[in-house]
Amino acid sequence: MSGSDTTLVPDWLSVPADPAALDPSIWTPSFQRDASGEMTVDGHPVTDLVRDFGTPAYVYSEDTFRSRAREYRAAFEEAFAQKGAEVSVYYAGKAFLCASVARWARDEGLNLDTASGGELALGLAAGMPAGRIALHGNNKSVDEIRRALSAGVGRIVADSVPELFLIDRQARELGVTAPVMIRVTPGVHAETHDFIATAHEDQKFGVSLAEGTAALVREVIGEGLWSALGLSPSDSAALLAGLVADSLDNVDLRGFHSHIGSQIFSADGFGLAAERVLGLMAEVSRRIERDIPELDIGGGYGIGYIAGDRPRRPADIAGDLAAVVTSTCTSMGISIPHVSIEPGRALTGPAGATLYTVGTLKDVAVDTEPGGTQVRRYVSVDGGMSDNARPVLYDADYTVTLANRTPEGTQVLSRVVGKHCESGDIVVRYCYLPADLRSGDVLAVAATGAYCWALSSNYNYLPRPGVVATSSGVAPRTIVRGETEDDLFARDAGL
Known part of the structure; x- marks a missing residue:
């Protein structure tokens, strides 16, 4: 087939000039x-x-995984250290998790993000310290929450207001305090496939940052707590969730979490999401009269799959996010929180x-x-x-x-x-x-x-x-x- 026969050929594909060449944007040096x-x-x-x-x-x-883990960790630690802030890298185990990979992540100084009781159990069995594990999920079971609390995980990411009450009850029964982050939906449209875009309103993850959404949760918390927290119908569900979490005796509100999607090349969405979540943190901090110490800005950094894909360097991603977080915190008059990210595909895909x-x-x-x-x-x-x-x-x-x-x-x-x-x-x-x-x-x-x-x-x-x-x-x-x-x-x- 000649190079001019392109009816069945997408724009990004062409007859290779050198069929043996391995595009470095797709194939790593391994x-x-x-x-x-x-x-x-x-x-x-x-x-x-x-x-x-x-x-x-x-x-x-293994060489590629370890080198990419080191590159992401070094890039983010350096970028945020220049701003006087600390950062943690959580490997998103849902991308690919087995005992060996969990140990590689641990050895390279990464933490582990898990999305189920099974992933949590695997991480623990592989030797990842419980304090370096996070448990995610939009519908965690009682058994999964209790396993996480009993093991002493570093954080449980709550996905809804009802789940906050569930976590609080289980922590009270076990006689522990649950370290909790709240996943919010920042309303940022990521340029990716709809099934892996996770920050728009009409989907299952997180609590909304949109004004007026607190009213949707009013019946869940009851009129007594609504009044005690000083909420109004114009508030967001995310603000309500933060105030509820702070009011619970067995919940330690560590911070807020957002994730806008997967396989994203543009830098704009990540920065905008960080700005919006930091705005929420500033408002919650003002109302509860204490700083919120942690911000997780998720993962979703794109990799090269086909010709024309141009994944961004970790140093560029880290530098841009550090600048956005710093400038936003300065303008809002709040301290720079401890920041964490959750690359999965970016480490393991290539x-x-x-x-x-x-x-x-x-x-x-x-x-x-x-x-x-x-x-x-x-x-x-x-x-x-x-x-x-x-x-x-x-x-x-x-x-x-x-x-x-x-x-x-x-x-x-x-x-x-x-x-x-x-x-x-x-x-x-x-x-x-x-x-x-x-x-x-x-x-x-x-x-x-x-x-x-x-x-x-x-x-x-x-x-x-x-x-x-x-x-x-x-x-x-x-x-x-x-x-x-x-x-x-x-x-x-x-x-």
Whole structure:
């Protein structure tokens, strides 16, 4: 297919001038090609990884994860230290969590953000100190709250006013004080997929900063507390939540939390959210006559998935946020709080790649306008939507390359698809692959270290792949065992 045949090609995709090149905005330095053209991961040839671990396989660079963890931590600590403030980095475990990753995060000085009782249990079992763990979630169970309080977690992020009362009751029964942050909805529209934008009003997370929303919670707290706290119908639900939390005997209001979404490249939304939440903190501080010590501004920093993605450097993100927080606090006359961030995808996404073995290939004539046809090659691999649900969930696009040899010669428009009984089972929607691609070749899909293993399933009774960790000078090893059919059958009570 010539470079001018673009009817089926998105704007960001072009015929590669050098098919063997690995875009540094997508592939980290852990992913290279050796002299023969074969891809290596932290120096380990892909063919060796396939021989020893099979496909599909999530290959995960420990070197990349650790280096990105260090880079984010150093950038934010330096930027806020220049403003006389402290900062903590929480790894958002929902992106990908296993015992090894939790330990890497701990060793690099990161804390751990968990979104369920299971993630909390894993973090504790892996040796992350309880005081460095946060528990999130919009519908925490009593058991999850009690587990967190009993373990002594550093913070519980309350998502609603009813949950504040629930946390207070459990803390009272256990004879402890619950360290609580309140998640607020700052009303900032993030430029990302609607399903991963989390700061607009019409969604399930957080309490609203919008004026007049306190009235929506009036019946929850009762007229007595409403009057005692001096609330008015024009107040926000977030202000109400802060005052309620401060009034509870077994809750220690540590601060406020916001998260505007995921896979965001623009800096504007983060700064605007920080300004709005700091405004709330200033008002709560004025009413309760004490400083609110902590602000969490979430994560969501975008990474490179496809050509044209330009992720921002951690130093730039940190510098911008430190400047916004400092100037806002100065203008409001409040102390700069202890700031925390929650990168997940930004640390773990670029660390991972998925290896697949090519099966069948099929050329399909596609009708185009006006009245023409073009050919697209369908390349089937031995995995699919069960190991990467993001394309079908979010229309996510990925970059793929031939990994076991040099991808030279003519490049043809292709679509990498899985083996599931679904026409939407697409792994890479748009790509160019060599015309001489053949069954048995190995493909590597970049930046699958976040939300791929975490969202994996057994659809069509496919066992979930294992996770292989690599590091320079260290033998690759399994950090999450791949499933077998026996594992699937073990839960079937009829067998």
